[in-house]
Amino acid sequence: MVFVSVLFHELGHAVVAKSAGYHPWIELHGMGGLTHCERGESTPPPSWRTDLAIALAGPFFGLALGGAVW
Secondary structure, three states, X not given: OHHHHHHHHHHHHHHHHHHOOXXXXXXXXXXXXXXXXXXXXXXXXXXXXXXXXXXXXXXXXXXXXXXXXX
């Protein structure tokens, strides 16, 4: 259960980063994970709105998963 919830959380960050033009990849370890984002050559510098959307995507994906399970 922890693995799926952590993966889904990190997947939220990665999906929004991908839609913003980044090249994300997820690294899972122990009881946590990390989403790395790499800008492409044609990707403009991120605005604060883009950073905020990427940061909030993980918790919102977790809430969506919790709501679906509930």
